[in-house]
Amino acid sequence: MQDWQRTHTCGALRAEHIGNDVVVNGWVRSVRDHGDLVFVDLRDRTGMVQICADASSASGLHDTLAGVKPESVLSIRGIVRRRRPGMENPRLETGSVEIAVTRVDTLNQCRQPLPFQLNDEAQMSLVNEELRLRYRYLDLRRPRLYEMLKLRHEVITSIRSFLNREGFLEIETPLFTRSTPEGARDYLVPYRLEPGLFYALPQSPQQYKQLLMVGGVERYYQIARCFRDEAQRADRQPEFTQLDLEMSFVTQDDILNLTEALTIELITTHSTKTLGSRPFTRLTYDEAIARYGTDKPDLRYGLELRDLNHLFQDTGFSVFRDTIESGGFVRGLIYPGGAGLSRKNLDDLTRFARQIGAKGLVHLAWATDSDSEAPVLQGPAARHLTADEARSLVRAMGAKPGDLILAVADSFRVASAVLGRLRCEIARHLSLAPRDVLHFCWVTDFPLVEWSEDEQRWDASHHPFTMPHLEDLEYLESDPGRVRAQCYDIVCNGIEWGSGSIRIARADIQSRVFALLGISQEIQQERFGHMLEAFAYGAPPHGGIAPGIDRLIMLLTDNDNIREVMAFPKIGGGGDPLMGAPAPVDASQLAELGLQIVPRARDSVHGGDPGSNDRA
């Protein structure tokens, strides 16, 4: 053992170590120089301990210590001693003791100044994220980041332990695979041996896991990296991690029950948060849209949507009547206590509704000095409603005096979507969602296909291998829109955490679905021939699910930014400011791959702006 090597970790020292001759290694968090007395806080991943030197008892060492720079790496030898009475620091685990230094080894002096003050959490929460990611190795020294990485590791460990107990095999699948034009844009990898051919990075291991089922594995899982070249959001990254799992000889309920048991174990083990419901609430897709206006409802609060068509069939208010006559819907939502909202607040809500696609937003404030027998409603639409209509409206909505009733008249889809978004907005304004509750629910029975206006064809709402409900099979050709899929999402607090389905394991059904999706025999064979062929050799009934690991850690740590729960995330355009990726490659590499770069018409390939953001 080298004499600089530690005998204890910084965070481990306690009163019981008083008198011990110890060596600790770590990073300097701060230096407090009092002239003839100097304190250094030394930090490793286990915690922090105070080092103390004074001029009389340790003169050369005192000078060394006083000159050391924050974030330098030191080895400190010394005697653990009790702090003087009144000088204990209750905010430190090691706060009852300190180390009286007898030797200082500077293992690595830190260059100054630092790009940001990583010992100041208040400031770090404001520091430009690109800068933090460019110096991610410094950012990661913050205890908060270490705790996140540790939690992520422990959650994944629990997942493995649970699924191993349940008889699953963890199996790796290839990262170099073939492009499938469905779904998101692929990341492509050129094939050197035959220019013009490309691998694609998998958007998910979907096809491989199904082939594992055909291969008789029966229970598979993987902590799988997935790649999608799509626009980013606060909760999306070009590469992200899913718990991918698949099971054979199971029904939808088997998968839901297993996933639910796993989820409950993860939450109760790794969080102090309360589960919103046990067993998890189950909603069909139709119910979710009808009650919450979205297929990923936040169930931590009520505020359900209501249908109002039956009240306004013959109303004199033409906006409502015309919508209903032309097959549309009038739907409503309550803003509790919202009658007192200012004109500006109401304008903001209306603008918000328009932004999402509503033609307008009807708002009716119930004056507090009127009762439910003769409710006085105020708002631009109020004069169009009869007293009877006002009375039945407040009853149907379950409103109270002082509430604001919001209504949208449009197609069922648009009215629901707009009010669903307004529902979240209202809950945010009123802080209705408790931070310490995780309300998981299942949303089931999604439509198998959705009509795409853009492409004028039916589109798979999950993916083309999703099994229809057997009792709906007869409508597959005659009325595709009413066919429900054996498909499910697990949703938590308004966030889609994972989705899955029972897969089609019969070639005849698969062909009918492909036909519905407008995928010709030729295309079927070209793109999915390997799958169809596999299914013709004895495929077991199977299905699975893929919950997002990153999103789970976000939920557990109250982060709304996915970059905060990954060690080395990418910034907006998919760039990595630390590695400098993506980057140009040598002409010889391109030549070997048979690739030629065609500059964009607008600018040169690397015609960036030299004044900003260039790396040292």
Added chain:
RNA sequence: GGGGGCGUAGCUCAGUUGGUCAGAGCGCCGGCCUGUCACGUCGGAGGUCGCGGGUUCGAGUCCCGUCGCUCCCGCCA
């Protein structure tokens, strides 16, 4: 592809109608300080106001363009 926000010292920010507006806090450098833990205190250095162009006697400020980050819509089977 579209919309909003941001870009001034190492970091976080202020800078009004264009005219001592190149500023603050923290950090950094130097001095002093024996009980601090957001140490204190005295002094100092540090700026192509993202970049380019325009208007003007004069631009951090106004206009045009551009680059970057960020949030949202589209997109993400």
